[in-house]
Amino acid sequence: MKIAVTNLGEIVSGHWRDPLVSGDTIVTDNGRIVSVGTAAAAAVEAADVVIDADGMTAIPGLIDSHVHVTFGDYTPRQRTVGYLESYVHGGVTTSISASEVHVPGRPRDVEGVKALALAAQRCFADYRPGGMRVIAGSVILEPGLTKDDFTELAGKGVTLAKAGFGAVKTAYDYVPMVADAKAAGLITTCHTGGSSIPGSGAITGDHLLKMHPHVSFHINGGPTAMPDADFERVIRESEMALQICTAGNLRTALLCARLAVQHGAFDRLIIATDTPTGSGVMPLGMLYTIAHLASLNGVPAEQFICAATGNNASVYKLDSGFLEAGRAADIVLLDAPDGGTQSTARNAIQHGDIAAIGAVISAGIPRFVGRSRNTPATRRRARVVRSNVMQDFAATAH
Numbered sequence: 001m002k003i004a005v006t007n008l009g010e011i012v013s014g015h016w017r018d019p020l021v022s023g024d025t026i027v028t029d030n031g032r033i034v035s036v037g038t039a040a041a042a043a044v045e046a047a048d049v050v051i052d053a054d055g056m057t058a059i060p061g062l063i064d065s066h067v068h069v070t071f072g073d074y075t076p077r078q079r080t081v082g083y084l085e086s087y088v089h090g091g092v093t094t095s096i097s098a099s100e101v102h103v104p105g106r107p108r109d110v111e112g113v114k115a116l117a118l119a120a121q122r123c124f125a126d127y128r129p130g131g132m133r134v135i136a137g138s139v140i141l142e143p144g145l146t147k148d149d150f151t152e153l154a155g156k157g158v159t160l161a162k163a164g165f166g167a168v169k170t171a172y173d174y175v176p177m178v179a180d181a182k183a184a185g186l187i188t189t190c191h192t193g194g195s196s197i198p199g200s201g202a203i204t205g206d207h208l209l210k211m212h213p214h215v216s217f218h219i220n221g222g223p224t225a226m227p228d229a230d231f232e233r234v235i236r237e238s239e240m241a242l243q244i245c246t247a248g249n250l251r252t253a254l255l256c257a258r259l260a261v262q263h264g265a266f267d268r269l270i271i272a273t274d275t276p277t278g279s280g281v282m283p284l285g286m287l288y289t290i291a292h293l294a295s296l297n298g299v300p301a302e303q304f305i306c307a308a309t310g311n312n313a314s315v316y317k318l319d320s321g322f323l324e325a326g327r328a329a330d331i332v333l334l335d336a337p338d339g340g341t342q343s344t345a346r347n348a349i350q351h352g353d354i355a356a357i358g359a360v361i362s363a364g365i366p367r368f369v370g371r372s373r374n375t376p377a378t379r380r381r382a383r384v385v386r387s388n389v390m391q392d393f394a395a396t397a398h
């Protein structure tokens with residue numbers, strides 16, 4: 001399928017240093033972006049589906065790098081079916097597993113955690129609920145896992161490892177396991193802050209600095225934050241990605257973002273929700289956190305859109321997250337909400353409002369055009385002006 005999105009008002013690239021692209025058109029072909037900005041009339045003419053954006057803003061599909069997936073589109077923690085499909089209506093086109101710890105009765109032995117990670121990776125390899133791409137299969141670090149185990153998993157397609165929920169005596173026991181997982185090529189992540197599971201201790205700056213995982217999960221607390229003084233240490237003394245989550249401490253989220261800007265570490269700032277958890281299912285979590293960080297810290301909204309897209313893609317080595325030729329065709333049309341005081345998506349976010357979504361395209365397929373069933377209505381009206389395919393792109397009625 002070839003798609004042309006025309007009449008765009010603004011285009012956000014996903015690169016926070018150079019966040020805005022001039023032009024008004026994006027063309028995709030067979031799941032990839034072909035051009036961003038301008039397009040020849042013939043390219044638009046050749047499209048199977050032409051979407052008129054009516055002046056809305058295109059951003060890369062949001063990447064939520066902390067989602068508690070289990071199997072299928074079901075969360076046992078909140079007993080909810082269809083939450084991933086609902087997150088697509090919040091502009092999220094990629095969910096990255098925070099490890100499959102919510103699987104009821106999840107295994108804790110070496111063979112069990114390896115099998116769980118591999119099964120989760122396989123179950124989501126081709127399954128896209130509502131169009132959502134899910135990067136699943138994060139091996140939970142348990143004592144006894146060896147370098148050979150990590151090499152075996154990496155060879156079979158598992159890409160992630162998670163420290164924080166294992167039966168260790170102290171969090172320092174993760175240090176050699178994280179090193180082995182990294183050596184095998186896995187992207188390593190670590191719980192940060194007070195424990196969310198009774199019995200496991202807090203993980204704070206010193207643990208993180210000794211472990212040095214690729215990503216400090218919910219650095220602002222999941223949901224309980226580490227000491228304030230540790231934020232600057234982690235930023236200055238490491239290269240770790242700083243993951244700010246919706247279901248965390250808002251004050252330390254603002255503190256961490258401010259310090260990341262101040263210390264030139266914005267490349268490492270990534271946004272996620274840490275849901276579904278006790279905090280619930282939050283389809284608009286990414287949009288809330290983007291709005292909170294931009295409106296309360298006074299940093300341009302487009303920078304935080306990039307933290308939720310391109311920065312996540314760079315840390316997790318994904319082919320999405322940027323609106324540029326060759327990337328996965330994951331595109332969201334954002335707008336100021338109808339009835340608000342602001343006229344564009346960026347202004348609305350800066351103002352603290354939740355942006356409205358007018359269309360979501362993932363893997364080059366329009367998942368809906370017109371109205372998200374979760375956000376407020378858009379100020380403008382995106383519509384399909386020409387289509388050769390047997391699909392009406394309307395969102396499910398609500």
Ligand SMILES: [Zn+2]
Nearest residue numbers: 066098222274
């Ligand atoms: Zn979590």
